[in-house]
Amino acid sequence: MNFKSELKVDFETFRKHTDTPIFHRLKFDKTSIYLTKSTFYDLLVSKNDHGHYRIFSWDDWRAKKLLGFELGDASPKLGIVNLIGHYTPSQNDLTEVQYISEKGKAYYDSAKDELEGLKDGKRKRQRRKIDSREFMRMGEIIPTGIQGKAICGEGNYIIDGAAGTGKSTTVLQKIRLLNKHNRVPLDRILVLVKNKSVIKEFDGLLKKIGVTGLRITTIDNFESSLFNKNEDIDFVIDRTWSAASQLNECVITLEKEKKLLSNRIFSTVEKNDKDIVGGNDKYILKAFGKDLDLIRLFREYNKQRGRFIDLLKENNNEKSSDKKQKEKELKDYEDLLIRQLQKKKNGPFINKMLNFVKKVATLTLGEEAKIRDLVAKKKKELDSKTVELSDKHKKNEEKAIRNLDIVIKNIRKRILSKVYSDIRASDDRERMLLSLHIKKMLGGSVSFHTIIVDEAQDASLSKIHLAWLNAENTILTGDELQKEALDGIGYWNNLGKLEKEFSKNGQKNMFTLRHNFRQTFELGNFVFNFRQLVLGKPIIDIQDEYFENQKGFSKPQLKTIGQPSDFINIVNDKIKLIDKTFSDTLPVVIFYENEVMLNNLKEMLGKENIQYGYDGDESKTIMFVDIKNISGRSFPVVMMPLTSTTNENLIYIMISRAKYDLCIFAGKEVKINKHIERLLSEKIIVRYPKSPSERYKYETERN
DSSP: OOHHHHHHHHHHHHHHTTTSOOOEEEEOSSOEEEEEOSSOOOOEEEEETTEEEEEEETTSGGGGGGTTOOTTOEETTTEEOOEEEEEEEOSSOEEEEEEEETTEEEEEEEHHHHHTTOSOHHHHHHHSOBOTTTTTOOOOOOOOTHHHHHHTOOSSEEEEEOTTSOHHHHHHHHHHHHHHTSOOOGGGEEEEESSTHHHHHHHHHHHHTTOOSOEEEEHHHHHHHHSOTTOOOHHHHHHHHHHHHHHHHHHHHHHHHHHHHHHTTTSOOOTTHHHHHTTTHHHHHHHHTTOHHHHHHHHHHHHHHHHHHHHHHHHHHHHHHHHHHHHHHHHHHHHHHHHHHHHHHHOOHHHHHHHTOOOOOOOOHHHHHHHHHHHHHHHHHHHHHHHHHHHHHHHHHHHHHHHHHHHHHHHHHHHHSHHHHHHHOSSHHHHHHHHHHHHHHHTOOOSEEEEEETTGGGSOHHHHHHHHHTEEEEEEEEOGGGOOSTTSOOSGGGGGGGTGGGEETTEEOEEEEOOOSSSOHHHHHHHHHHHHHHTTOOOOOOGGGSOGGGOSSOOOEEEEESSHHHHHHHHHHHHHHHHHHBSSOOOEEEEESSHHHHHHHHHHHHHTTOOEEETTOTTSSEEEEEGGGOTTOOEEEEEEEOOTTOOHHHHHHHHTSEEEEEEEEEETTOOOOHHHHHHHHTTSSEEOOSSHHHHHHHHHHHO
16 A cells, blocks of 8 residues: 555645544545544535545544444445544644554654655654653544444443553543433533542543533542441442342342233133242242332232233133134034035935935035135134134233233332332431432433543442442443552452443453553553553553654663662753753652652752752752652653562552653662563663663664
């Protein structure tokens, strides 16, 4: 495939529609689809050198089925996807152009420069200094591939992925489609986040895709709006889940019985049918408790059920009797016709007496046919009466089934009523949870159409349970290795009884995102495969998911500190790196675990007269940031400490914070984490160069 010819066509197409900037392309056998950002563009149809094409925004209802398309996927009408393009449009250019096809990948820094024969875009990128505020900044991602599949997911599901893979962005795009396509009011959608600091970021992302006024709150505030803070509800949740499950089973049993009885219409009712459909009566009565109205309704159900069975038996007996009567009447009628013809053919009775012989006349084929026609006519007449009888039976049986259905609906209505929860529950807390469980399981109305729980790995199971109880659909997003809260579920396998609710066809209903939009390939590769090893999974080569403009940066480094000068050398190198690489002024960020570590690091810097500040103060050369405050954030250049007691979850959180450059430093006595050692052997992370000359060589080779 000639990628440059594709670039030429796309650039010319872009210049025809500069007011409708294209961001994504799917090339099929018969046409091309160009997608724009969510800016309410109308469908545009035209033609270029590759044939007809269409342009519309990714949130257009016609694009929904296309969002999950990947290379090689087929559309019944359009054919197979044989090329995917992605662009960043500017006023007069397509930049950061990425193509992928079965023939490979291609990247062009600038369509205009490439087509007009200017200098190599890659060299231009290396010469140009980076704006740290824009570098690896996640804007509005055009949701395609796995992101596209995730926003089109249905029911309860999980969006899983490492830091920076666009989980939050993807799920907010889901909100856009719910509101625009499904006409779900924004007050029926709720986003639950881990802490207040994330709310502003979420609100900003939503505004970029035209969604304003959505309620976003912390999961703690959501829980406290229902119950008193710090109130232990785990036991009550389990108890009310069990009670509601029993009630749901009872109603399901009654529905199944009704269906069984409905299927018996016009079929034979066996003697033990009454025993089959009534085998769960004792269990049902026990589950219904002491609610006299509910017991009365169940007795009415039993009464209607018995009447229906008796009616079926009566009708079947009548049908059987009618069938026998009809068969006898037809036989008698046929015999009568035969005797009449024979009598006519044999002549007067006196002739028989004179001949002393009784002769039976043989019927001709024509006479037999005439008899068959007359019998068939008679059968048709009798069948019409049978149809009338069957219609009468069907009408009576359907009426009896409707009566049975009315009683079941009244039972369901009673269980869903506030009165029933008041009778069954012992206090307000149990009353609310029982009511929520009953509504959820028996199809009552719930508060929200969709609740999204962001960073769900840090939410307790009871809080996730409350979200599930209050929504028709619940979406969990998170990263199993970013657990920070002690009571958080951590892993998706810890969903307990809710695991079935987030499963489909026996498997977790989960979409796993892999492309890291917030880090360079080198850092993303390290973070992804460290996560793989911790989860007991194999190392995966993910470089095919990245393009050339996302590669070629520093690999993460590991440095063993034997003396203060080793630490100072790294700090000075990183200060120079920032000065040489970035167009704006920013500090080297150094994480610390505790006050003792912070004081030791400050002491080493103080001796060299290196200026430092604390989190939020970016005016100094160095900015110290407490590890407890780094979740959900990112920094261009990071130095992070490693001790023998640093757990794997914390290591993972720290290494996922760097966007451009990362150096891990540890004392000589520190036992290096086994997964980092493994990734060292795979050269996914490298040893920090010892001497200035080695460091210079490292930087030169990297550039």
